[in-house]
Amino acid sequence: MKMAVRILKEIFDFFCGDWRVFWGIALTVVVIEGIEGLPALAAVRPWAGLIFFVGVALSLVNSLQRETKE
Amino acid sequence: MVWSAVLPSFFASTVEFVEALTIVLVIGVTINWKSSLLGAAAAALTLGVLVLIFGSAIVFFIPIEVLRLVVGIILVLFGLQWLKKALLRYSGLKALHDEAAIYEERLSELKARGEIDAGKCNGFGFLTSFKSVLLEGLEVAFIVITFGASAGTHKVDGLWAAAFGALLAFVVVVLLGVAVRGPLTKIPENTLKYIVGLMLVTFGTFWGGEGLGIAWPFADLFLLVLLAAYFVVSLLILRWLKPYGRAQQRLKPGVGGNRS
Known part of the structure; x- marks a missing residue:
């Protein structure tokens, strides 16, 4: 079990390495999926690209914010 | 030649x-x-x-639409790591990668291990060299596979182009290493890391967005708009971080033991 967790952590560290970035991007993807899939959000669809870009940028800022507090 | 596969692959490599x-x-x-x-x-x-196995698996079994979504999101995550490190180094919150210092540090560590027969293959030396090249190369392999498979309409051409970029970087670094006969301290590693980070995040956003159903205006030309936008964002972030970097250096002169 410990080994499996260690392997998963190594994989996570290789591809991402930061939970703040991970959850920021995950949330952004969910929001874009909602905008593209839900008819109620069709009006926002032309802005989906901009929202995606802002989501990525904010994920980076959120992650760097921690470095300023150390 | 798929330049969008060659360039990121070359810089990262x-x-x-x-x-x-x-x-x-x-x-x-x-x-x-x-x-x-x-x-x-x-x-x-x-x-x-590894590149051959995973590259061919991707080329033959995964449709390009699925690939672009998955690869896009992973590239964003991967690229943000590079960009974050580069911005922290530029701002002074993290020490710059100093190849000469690393070289000296490792040299004294190994010298402390004692005399070794120069003619025989040494297990420790072999494994250390193997592990270092493998670990550094894994990121290159990942970039070659992802960029190669997603950059063009023909995945095989893309893979060849990305592999060409990596090979070119290998030849350049080895030739420079032979010429200098020491660690390459003149290569602006952080600048390269910053450029690669920007490229990875830009391509990742573009492909990930396409995979999620976003129709980018002006098709592939929008990559340049995204690149410029991320560049501006990174400059703003740097402006925000620099005072923290200066403050940290005042508190702890010679900051940044962590060079990873």
């Missing part, structure tokens, strides 16, 4: 190969060249096999 070269040089000088070069060659072979 240059950074990683410079780091790997430092370790190979240290092993060569302190233990012996046989162990060092054999370790590096074995790692290069392992990486080649």
Whole structure:
């Protein structure tokens, strides 16, 4: 079990390495999926690209914010 | 030639190969060249096999639409790591990667291990060289596979183009290493890391967005708009971080033991 967790952590560290970035991007993807899939959000669809870009940028800022507090 | 696959692959590979070269040089000088070069060659072979297996699996079994979504999101995550490190180094919150210091540090560590037979292949030297080249090369392999498979409409052409970029970087770094006969301290590693980070995040956003159903205006030309936008964002972030970097350096002069 410990080994499996260690392997998963190594994989996570290789591809991402930061939970703040991970959850920021995950949330952004969910929001874009909602905008593209839900008819109620069709009006926002032309802005989906901009929202995606802002989501990525904010994920980076959120992650760097921690470095300023150390 | 798919330039969008060649360039990121070339820049990323240059950074990683410079780091790997430092370790190979240290092993060569302190233990012996046989162990060092054999370790590096074995790692290069392992990486080649990995690219071949995963590259061909991706080319033959995964549709390009699925690939772009998955690869896009992973590239964003991967690219943000590079960009974050580069911005922290530019702002002074993290120490710059100093190949000369790493070289000296490793050299004294290995010298402390005692005399070694220069003619025989040394297990420790082989493994250290193998591990370093493999670990540095894994990121290169990942970039070659993802960019190669997603950059063009023909995945095989893309893979060849990305592999060409990596090979070119390898040749350049090795030639410079032979010419300098020491660690490559003049290569602006952080700038390269910053450029690669921007490229990875830009392509990742573009492909990930396409996979999620976003129709980018002006098709592929929008990549340039995204690149410019991320560049501006990174400059704003740097402006925000610099005072923190200066404050940290005032509190702890010579900050940044962590060079990873």
